[in-house]
Structures are given as C-alpha cells and as structure tokens.
Amino acid sequence: MQERTQSVWQRMLGIDRRWLYLVLFVNIVTFLVAPIRMPASISPPVQKFYDEIEKLQPGDLVMISSNWSASTLAENQPQLEAVIAHLMRKQARFTIISIEAQSRDISYRLAERVTKDKGYQYGEQWAHFGFVPNLIVAIKGMVNDLPNTIKQDVRGTAVNQLPVVRGVKSLSDYKMIIDVTPSGTLPIWISYSPKNVPILYCPTSVMAAEAYTYLDSGQIKGMITGAKGAQEYEQLLGVVGLGTRFMNAISFSHVLIILFILLGNFAMLMNRLQLRREG
Amino acid sequence: MGVLNHLIAQQSVWQLPEGSRVLFATLIVLGAFVLFLGLIPVLQTLPPRGRRAIVVIITFLAGLFFAAEFFLPINWTAIFPKDDPTRNFLTPAIQPAQNVLQIIGALALGLGTFGLVRLHLRNVVQKRAQWGYSIVLLVSFITMATFSILNTLAEKEIVERGPVLERGFSILFDYTLVQLDAAMFSLIAFYIFSAAYRAFRIRSIEASILMFTAMLVMIGVVPLGAYLSYTLLGLPEGAAPEGANFLTQVQHNIGLPKIANWVLTQLNAPAQRAIEFGVGIGGLAMAIRLWLSLERGVT
Amino acid sequence: MDWLQFLPLSLDRISVWIGVLCTLAIYSLLYRENPIYRFFEHMYIGLAAGYSLGPLGVDILYRYWIEPIWIQGYWAWAFVVPYGMYLYFIFSERYGWMSRIVIGTLIGASAGLFFQEFSSRYLPQLNSTLQKPLWVGSANPDLTYGMVINNFLFVIILLSVLTYFTFSYEQRGPVKRVAIWGRWFLMIGLGAIFGNTVMARMALLIGRIYYLLNDWLMIRVGGG
Numbered sequence: 001m002q003e004r005t006q007s008v009w010q011r012m013l014g015i016d017r018r019w020l021y022l023v024l025f026v027n028i029v030t031f032l033v034a035p036i037r038m039p040a041s042i043s044p045p046v047q048k049f050y051d052e053i054e055k056l057q058p059g060d061l062v063m064i065s066s067n068w069s070a071s072t073l074a075e076n077q078p079q080l081e082a083v084i085a086h087l088m089r090k091q092a093r094f095t096i097i098s099i100e101a102q103s104r105d106i107s108y109r110l111a112e113r114v115t116k117d118k119g120y121q122y123g124e125q126w127a128h129f130g131f132v133p134n135l136i137v138a139i140k141g142m143v144n145d146l147p148n149t150i151k152q153d154v155r156g157t158a159v160n161q162l163p164v165v166r167g168v169k170s171l172s173d174y175k176m177i178i179d180v181t182p183s184g185t186l187p188i189w190i191s192y193s194p195k196n197v198p199i200l201y202c203p204t205s206v207m208a209a210e211a212y213t214y215l216d217s218g219q220i221k222g223m224i225t226g227a228k229g230a231q232e233y234e235q236l237l238g239v240v241g242l243g244t245r246f247m248n249a250i251s252f253s254h255v256l257i258i259l260f261i262l263l264g265n266f267a268m269l270m271n272r273l274q275l276r277r278e279g
Numbered sequence: 280m281g282v283l284n285h286l287i288a289q290q291s292v293w294q295l296p297e298g299s300r301v302l303f304a305t306l307i308v309l310g311a312f313v314l315f316l317g318l319i320p321v322l323q324t325l326p327p328r329g330r331r332a333i334v335v336i337i338t339f340l341a342g343l344f345f346a347a348e349f350f351l352p353i354n355w356t357a358i359f360p361k362d363d364p365t366r367n368f369l370t371p372a373i374q375p376a377q378n379v380l381q382i383i384g385a386l387a388l389g390l391g392t393f394g395l396v397r398l399h400l401r402n403v404v405q406k407r408a409q410w411g412y413s414i415v416l417l418v419s420f421i422t423m424a425t426f427s428i429l430n431t432l433a434e435k436e437i438v439e440r441g442p443v444l445e446r447g448f449s450i451l452f453d454y455t456l457v458q459l460d461a462a463m464f465s466l467i468a469f470y471i472f473s474a475a476y477r478a479f480r481i482r483s484i485e486a487s488i489l490m491f492t493a494m495l496v497m498i499g500v501v502p503l504g505a506y507l508s509y510t511l512l513g514l515p516e517g518a519a520p521e522g523a524n525f526l527t528q529v530q531h532n533i534g535l536p537k538i539a540n541w542v543l544t545q546l547n548a549p550a551q552r553a554i555e556f557g558v559g560i561g562g563l564a565m566a567i568r569l570w571l572s573l574e575r576g577v578t
Numbered sequence: 579m580d581w582l583q584f585l586p587l588s589l590d591r592i593s594v595w596i597g598v599l600c601t602l603a604i605y606s607l608l609y610r611e612n613p614i615y616r617f618f619e620h621m622y623i624g625l626a627a628g629y630s631l632g633p634l635g636v637d638i639l640y641r642y643w644i645e646p647i648w649i650q651g652y653w654a655w656a657f658v659v660p661y662g663m664y665l666y667f668i669f670s671e672r673y674g675w676m677s678r679i680v681i682g683t684l685i686g687a688s689a690g691l692f693f694q695e696f697s698s699r700y701l702p703q704l705n706s707t708l709q710k711p712l713w714v715g716s717a718n719p720d721l722t723y724g725m726v727i728n729n730f731l732f733v734i735i736l737l738s739v740l741t742y743f744t745f746s747y748e749q750r751g752p753v754k755r756v757a758i759w760g761r762w763f764l765m766i767g768l769g770a771i772f773g774n775t776v777m778a779r780m781a782l783l784i785g786r787i788y789y790l791l792n793d794w795l796m797i798r799v800g801g802g
Contacts, residue, residue, distance in 0.1 A: 013477070017473045017477075018608065018609060020469075020472060020473045020476055021469045021472075021473065021608050024468070024469060024472045024783075025787070028780075028783065028784055028787050029787060029791065032784065032787060032788060032791060032799045033791065033797060033799055038502035038503060038505070038506045039502060039505070040501075040502045040505060041502070041504070041505035041508075041509070041516065041534070041536040043500065043536065043540055044540060044544075069460060070456070070457035070458070070460035070461045071460045071461060071463065071464035071782075072464070072778075072782065073457070073460075073461050073782075073785055074461070074465075074781045074782045074783075074784060074785020074786070074788070075778055075781050075782065075785075077785075101388075101629065101630045101632075101633040101634065102456075102457075102460070102626070102629065102630075104633050104637065105430075105452060105633075106457070109453070130633070130637040130641070131633040131634075131637040131638070132381055132637075132638070133381060133384035133385050133387075133388055133634075133638065134377075134380050134381055134384040136688070136691055137373075137376065137377035137380045137381065137687070137691075138377060138381065140373050140377060140691075141373060141374050141377035141378075144366070144370055144371070144373045144374050145374045148374050149374055149377055149378075151641050151642070151645070151646075152435075152641055152645075154431075154434050154435070154637075155434055155435060155436070156434070156435030156436060156437070187695065187699050188695075190698060190699050191694060191695035191698045191699045192691075192694060192695070192698070195698075204778045205774040205775070205777040205778035205781065206771070206774060206775045206778040206779075207774075208774050209496075209543065209547055209551065209767065209770040209771040209773075209774050210551050210554075210771065211551075212543050212544055212547055212548035212551055213548050213549075213551040213552040213555055213703060214703075215544070215548070216544065216548045216552070216706060216732075217702050217703045217705070217706035217707075218702075218706065219699075219702055219703070225500070225774070226774075226777060226778055226781055227781040227784075227785075228500060228501060228777060228781075231502070242785075242788075245788065245799060246781060246784045246785065246788065247501065247502055248502075249780075249784045249787075250501055250777060250780055250781055250784060251501040251502055251503035252503070253780040253783075253784070254497040254498060254501055254503070254776065254777065254780070255498075255503065256472075257471075257472055257475050257497070257776055257780075258494050258497060258498070260472070260475060260476040261475050261476065261479050261490065261494075263476065264475070264476040264477060264479065264480070265479075265480060265481050268480060293652055293653070293654055294650070294651045294652055294653075295651035295652075295653050296651070297651065300648070300649075300651045301648055303651075303653070304647045304648045304651065304653060304656070305648070307647075307653045307656045308647060308656040308659075310656070311656040311657045311659075311660045312660045314657075314660070315657075315660035315661060315663070315664070316660075319673065319676070322676060323672075323673065330675050333679060334675075334678045334679055334682045335682075337679055337682045337683055337686065338682035338683070338685055338686035338689075339686060340686065341682065341683045341684075341685075341686030341687045341690065342686035342687065342689045342690030343686075343690060344687075344690060345687055345690030345691045345693075345694075346690040346691075346693050349690075349691075349693055349694045349697075350693065376687075378642045378646075378655070378658075379658050380683075380684070380687060381638055381642050382638060382639065382642050382643055382658050382659060382662055383658070383661075383662040383665070383680060383683065383684060384638075384684070385634045385638035385639060386659070386662040386663065386665055386666075386680075387662075387665055387680075387684065388630065388634055389631075389634055390665055390666065390668065391627075392627045392630060392631065393666065393669075394669070395623070395627050396627070397669070409616075412616055412617065412619075412620040413620070415617055415620045415621055415624065416620040416621070416623055416624035417624065418624070419620075419621045419624030419625045419628065420624035420625070420627050420628040421628065422628065423624065423625045423627075423628030423629050424627075424628035424629075424631045424632070425628075426632075427628060427629045427630075427631055427632030427633075428631055428632045428635055428636065429632075430632060431632040431633060431635070431636035431637065432636055435636065435640075446589065449593065450593055450596060451625065452629065453593070453597075454593040454594070454596045454597040454600075455596060455597070455600055455621075455625060456622070456625045456626060456629055457597075458596075458597035458598075458600040458601055458789075459600045459601075459604060459618060459621070459622040459625070460622070460626070461601075461782070461785065461786055461789075462600060462601040462604035462605065462786055463604055463619075463622060464782055465779075465782040465783040465785065465786040466604065466605070466607065466608070467779050467782070468779040468780050468782060468783035469608055469783070471775070471776060471779050475776070484762065485761060485762065485765045486765075488762055488765040488766060488769060489765045489766075489768055489769040489772060490769065491769065492765070492766045492768075492769025492770055492772075492773065493769040493770070493772040493773035493776070494773070495769075495773070496769065496770050496773030496774065497773040497776060497777065500773075500774075500777070501777070542766065542770065543770055545728050545731055545732060546731070546735060546763065546766045546767075547766055547767045547770040548732070549731075549732045549733070549735035549736040549739065549763070550735060550736075550739050550763050550764050550766055550767030550768075551767050552703055552707065552736055553735075553736050553739035553740045553743060553760075553764070554739075554764075554767070555699075555700065555703060556700065556703070556704075556740060557740075557743045559696060559699065559700035562692060562695075562696070563692065563693075563696050566688075566689040566690075566692035566693070566696075567689070569685050569686075569688075569689040570686060570689035570690060572682075
C-alpha cells in the first residue's frame with residue numbers, strides 16, 4: 001500500500017479518543033468551578049408538579065416509589081431531595097417503597113438525613129416500607145390490603161402499628177404517588193394503582209421524552225426531568241441543591257457536544273471534498 | 280367458593296396454636312422440604328409430554344387467576360350475599376398471591392447471585408485464567424453479604440448495631456459500592472461524547488431531523504437556552520398578555536425554552552404515543568402467547 | 579487548602595479517599611485496560627451481589643416467610659420456599675425442566691396481569707387522543723386557534739407514525755408517502771430522546787466530578 005501523508009481533516013477524524021475524553025473532563029471541571037449561575041426557565045411539567053404538591057393539606061399521605069441506585073445518583077438524588085423538602089414544607093406525611101435492592105438503603109439513608117435536619121419524626125411523619133422485587137403484585141396487594149401486603153417497615157414495626165399510616169387500608173387512601181426512577185416503573189404505577197390517586201414522575205432525563213404522552217393524556221400530573229428538572233424545582237422552592245450546582249456544567253457540556261458533532265461533520269465534509277479534488 | 284372463603288376466614292385452621300408454635304412451624308417447614316424433595320423422583324418419572332403439560336397448566340392457571348380477577352365484575356352480592364360489593368370473590372386472594380410471588384421473585388433474584396458465585400468458585404478451584412480476580416470477587420462478596428445482612432437485621436433490632444457494623448457498612452456501602460456504581464455508569468458520558476464526534480454523521484433527512492431536534496432540546500431545556508433567549512436577545516418571558524397583537528404573541532413564543540417545550544409536547548408526544556400503541560398491541564399478543572404456552576422456547 | 583483536613587487522617591476523610599480511589603480506578607479504563615481496573619471491577623460485582631443478600635434475605639424472606647410461619651404461626655406458607663427452590667434446578671441438565679414449573683408461575687402471572695395494564699395504560703391514551711377538539715366552537719369556549727392547530731398536528735403525527743409501523747401489507751403510493759412522513763416525525767421523537775440521553779449521561783459524569791472536586795479536593799463548586 002502506498003504511504004500517504006494524512007491531511008489535517010483526516011488527522012482530525014482519526015484523533016485518539018483519549019484527547020476527546022480529556023476535553024470533556026476539562027470542560028466539566030471548568031464550568032463546575034466557574035462562579036456563574038444561570039437561572040432556569042421553569043418548564044410546564046415542573047410547574048405542574050409543584051402546583052400539584054402545593055395542593056396538599058398538612059397530614060396528607062404521599063407514597064414515594066424510589067427505585068434508583070447509585071448508578072443514576074446525580075440525576076435522581078437532587079429530585080428526591082427537592083421533593084422531600086417540598087413535602088416537609090407542606091407538612092405532608094410520606095412513605096417510601098423501593099423495587100431496587102440498592103435503592104432501599106440509598107433512599108432510606110437519604111430520607112433519614114434530610115428529615116433529621118427538619119425534625120421530621122420517623123414513624124410519625126414518614127416511614128420506609130423496604131424492598132419488594134415484584135412491583136406489580138405489590139401494587140395490586142397494596143390496593144387490596146396495604147397493611148397485610150407490606151406487613152412491616154424497614155425497622156421491623158408492624159405497618160398497622162405505624163402512626164404515619166394509621167387507619168390506612170389501601171393505596172387509594174393516599175393522596176399522591178411520586179415515582180423517582182431510572183427504570184420502567186412508571187407504566188406499572190399507571191396500570192395498577194388506583195385511578196383516584198394522581199401520579200407525579202421524576203425520571204432520569206433518558207426516560208423523560210417517552211413520558212410526554214402520559215403528560216398529555218393526564219395519566220401523570222407533573223414531571224421533573226433529571227437533574228435539570230431538579231434545578232427548576234429548587235428554584236421554585238428557593239433553595240440551592242445539587243441540581244442548581246450541576247446545571248452550569250450540564251449547559252456547557254451540551255454546547256461542547258454540539259460543537260463536536262458539527263466539527264466531526266465538517267471534518268468529514270472537508271475530507272470528502274479534498275479526496276474528490278485529488279481524484 | 281363459599282367454602283373457601285369460610286376456610287380463609289377461619290383463622291384457627293390456618294394458624295398454629297401459640298403454645299409450641301416454633302416447634303410445630305419448624306417441623307412443618309422441614310416436612311414441606313421433604314415433601315418437595317420426595318416429589319422430585321416422582322416428577323422425574325414423567326414422560327416429556329407429561330412434563331410439558333404440568334408447566335403449561337401451571338402457567339395457564341397463574342395467568343387465569345390474575346386475568347379473571349381483573350375481568351370478573353365486582354358485585355357478586357346476588358350470588359354471595361355477604362360479599363363485599365367493591366370487589367369480586369377472587370380479590371381477597373390477591374394478597375396471599377402477592378406474598379407468594381414476592382418470595383419466588385426474591386429466590387429468582389438470588390439465582391443470579393448463586394450463578395455468579397458458582398462460576399467464580401469454579402474459576403478458583405480449577406485455577407482458570409485470571410482466577411486471582413475471582414478471589415477478589417468472592418472475598419468482597421462474602422464481606423459485603425455479611426455486613427449487609429447484619430445491617431438489615433440491625434435495622435429491625437434483631438441484632439445489635441455496634442460501631443464496627445455501623446462504620447464497616449458505611450465504608451463498604453456509601454464509600455465503596457455506591458462510588459464504584461456511580462463511577463462505572465458515568466463512564467458512558469465519555470463514550471457518548473466520543474461517539475457523537477466520530478460517528479454522528481448527517482447523511483440523510485432522517486439523521487438531519489434527529490440531530491436538529493436533539494440540538495434544539497439540548498440547548499432549549501437548559502438554563503443556557505433561557506439566558507440566550509431572554510437575557511441576550513431580550514425576548515419577553517412568560518405567556519403573552521391577553522389580546523396582544525400577533526407580533527407580541529410571536530415574540531413571547533420563540534424563546535428557546537418555549538420552542539423546546541413545544542417540540543417535546545406537540546411533536547415528540549404523538550410520536551411516543553404511536554410507539555406506545557405499537558408496544559401495547561405487541562405486548563398483548565405476546566402476553567396471550569405466553570399465557571397459553573404458544574411461545575416456543577419458554578415452556 | 580488546609581492539608582490537615584484534606585489528608586486521610588480521620589475516619590471520615592479515609593472514607594472519602596476510599597471513594598476517590600474507587601472512582602479513579604474505574605476511570606483508569608479510559609486510558610487503557612489495566613489490572614487495577616480489573617481488580618476494582620471484580621470488587622464491584624462482588625460487592626453488588628453480596629449487598630443484595632441483605633434486602634433479599636431480610637426484607638423478603640424474613641418479612642413474607644419466616645415471620646408469618648414462626649412468629650405468627652401461618653403454617654401454609656411453609657410450602658412456598660421449597661416450591662420456589664425448584665428454580666435452582668436450572669443449573670442441572672437432568673432436572674432442569676422442573677425450574678420451568680416455577681418460571682411458568684412467574685410468566686403466567688405477568689401475562690395474566692397484562693390485561694389490566696393494557697386497559698389502564700394504553701386505552702386512556704387512545705381516549706385522550708380521541709377527545710382532542712379539532713375545531714373552535716361553542717362546546718369548547720376556552721379553545722384558541724393555536725390549540726386547534728396543535729391538536730391537528732398531534733393527530734396527524736400520531737397517525738402517520740402508526741402508518742409507518744404498519745407492516746401487515748406492502749406500503750405503496752400515498753400510504754408510502756405518509757409512512758415516510760411518519761418516519762420523519764419518529765425521528766423528532768428519537769432526537770428528543772437522544773438530546774435527553776446526552777443530558778442524563780453528562781449529569782452522571784458531572785455528579786462524579788462534583789464528588790472529586792467538592793468532597794475530596796474541598797473546592798467550592800457549582801457557582802459558589
């Protein structure tokens with residue numbers, strides 16, 4: 001084969017991946033450290049989410065389905081923190097259930113931490129129902145007979161002795177379901193939970209686009225999209241959380257990726273033109 | 280069915296007397312294991328047709344229960360006057376069925392762990408290539424399993440939570456497992472960035488539409504989009520006032536966040552709904568095939 | 579930087595350093611495949627598998643099996659675990675078929691449950707589509723022309739994407755043209771998914787770098 005010197009476009013196209021990784025890393029570090037903070041424009045699904053929780057009365061009961069593990073920590077943790085902060089502000093009671101083993105401990109430890117700061121009492125105002133591997137039948141069971149389906153919370157207290165769910169017979173006694181998830185649990189909640197309980201949704205951004213059909217049909221009443229939605233929510237609550245801290249870097253990582261897609265296409269085009277010119 | 284309801288309601292038949300409960304319970308559990316062990320040679324004598332028949336019947340009955348519970352009308356007071364009018368006679372059985380399925384689900388999840396440990400034990404015993412890593416895996420497995428079980432038991436106050444358990448579990452879980460998990464999945468960002476540069480080529484109308492939408496969404500939904508539209512270009516934010524002229528209305532609706540939201544709710548939502556309909560019909564067909572054991576390779 | 583606070587001299591700092599070590603070991607893969615990465619990868623799998631035994635054993639087996647039998651005395655539950663254990667025959671060539679009895683229970687149950695999913699997940703979407711008003715009239719006083727145009731667009735996109743998904747007959751003539759438009763509209767949906775996927779992946783990486791900067795290097799980040 002004939003040795004040919006590579007053109008600048010060919011060299012650009014064949015660049016070592018590790019340089020690209022470095023560019024991304026430096027970009028993120030720069031904009032994480034940069035002392036700028038841009039306010040978000042509140043998107044309608046987040047506003048609806050907020051309004052829906054604003055309607056809660058003190059003492060209303062909310063079911064949080066927390067199904068994320070550390071792999072999506074940066075997306076789901078800001079959401080769960082913001083949502084619990086809002087629920088505590090409304091003096092609502094809440095219970096958490098997890099379909100994912102790791103999420104059981106992550107959400108339990110997170111809720112313990114954020115409720116302790118606000119003096120929220122475990123057992124009185126919130127509880128964790130632990131882990132169930134089969135969400136469908138768990139929901140069917142909870143609709144039918146909640147205390148006998150859950151039986152006991154993570155601390156081993158029988159559910160019918162927990163003050164937070166005193167008198168609760170069924171999932172229909174709840175005022176709201178909030179699904180914080182990186183996996184396909186939303187359709188399960190939509191399909192099997194009681195129709196009178198509104199569902200709010202906190203997906204990772206990956207899954208947000210697919211959920212717009214449920215927003216349109218009213219099957220979910222509001223949505224917080226990933227860390228970006230969490231930032232908008234934090235803004236509505238007037239607090240600074242992880243969502244707000246991440247947002248600058250997210251914005252500019254998008255700019256970077258768009259620039260590089262265009263750059264890659266431009267290099268390919270120029271390369272092709274050059275090859276054509278050279279015959 | 281009346282008899283069944285009567286039996287379920289009759290606590291004494293199903294519940295062991297309080298006095299020597301632990302002893303009886305242990306005996307019954309042992310008996311159950313012996314029974315199912317004894318069933319193995321019996322089942323094994325079945326010809327292939329008989330084996331398949333058992334699987335098909337059990338699959339069908341499990342499906343029939345949930346399907347019937349859903350399809351049967353709820354008000355059965357005409358036939359069973361004492362029945363609760365808000366549910367049909369199968370509904371009370373949902374709750375025990377859920378307990379059974381949770382237990383089987385847990386055993387099924389344990390299957391993966393069992394297979395993994397078995398594989399790596401074999402690696403070590405047979406000293407296969409790179410069996411050192413298998414030792415790492417097994418040691419971390421045993422350590423974590425011990426701490427995890429003790430931690431969950433301590434939460435229920437069955438065992439005492441000492442400082443070693445507290446700190447040990449925290450280091451293993453919060454500072455090792457969680458960090459490794461988060462780090463592992465964050466690697467994808469590097470790959471997606473590299474792939475976008477090297478492989479995302481605009482060669483067709485489809486690719487152009489896809490990329491244009493992606494870019495619009497990427498910029499429109501983040502604060503940068505709001506900054507560009509409302510601060511830099513000075514477009515008015517929020518909804519247009521009542522009775523505003525056309526130009527004002529347009530100005531109120533061409534901010535990047537507004538356009539991105541419109542794309543997501545008006546162009547993306549119907550496309551997603553069409554996918555949903557496709558999945559739904561396919562899912563229904565698949566469910567019926569699985570239920571009736573028409574799907575090859577499963578039963 | 580206060581070096582005494584930064585160095586791993588207290589239990590809390592040691593924990594943070596362990597987390598950093600894990601993160602950097604995983605990231606070493608970006609440079610090239612290496613033994614350190616392999617070590618931590620195996621450790622990760624071992625930890626994840628080991629961890630699951632706690633919730634599985636205590637949350638499920640204790641809650642739904644041990645306590646009901648030994649403490650509450652409901653003896654009939656005794657049969658569930660021996661039955662479920664048949665699953666483990668899946669590793670045996672001779673008895674493997676018996677695991678299918680239990681798998682059949684799970685499959686049958688989820689198939690039977692799907693009818694409810696179909697009616698509560700998909701039918702309300704159909705309903706919502708059919709209820710979209712397509713003209714401004716006295717029946718819908720709040721409706722504007724903008725909304726009507728949006729509704730028309732919604733229905734057109736839905737129908738054309740569905741046309742694209744119809745494979746039962748050969749698409750020819752005008753149907754094919756609609757299907758092509760359907761494919762283009764589908765690309766808008768996929769583009770939205772792609773844009774959001776990039777955002778999610780970036781967020782996960784940013785979360786990790788945030789940990790390195792904030793928890794480890796103790797730099798104030800995220801706009802102060």
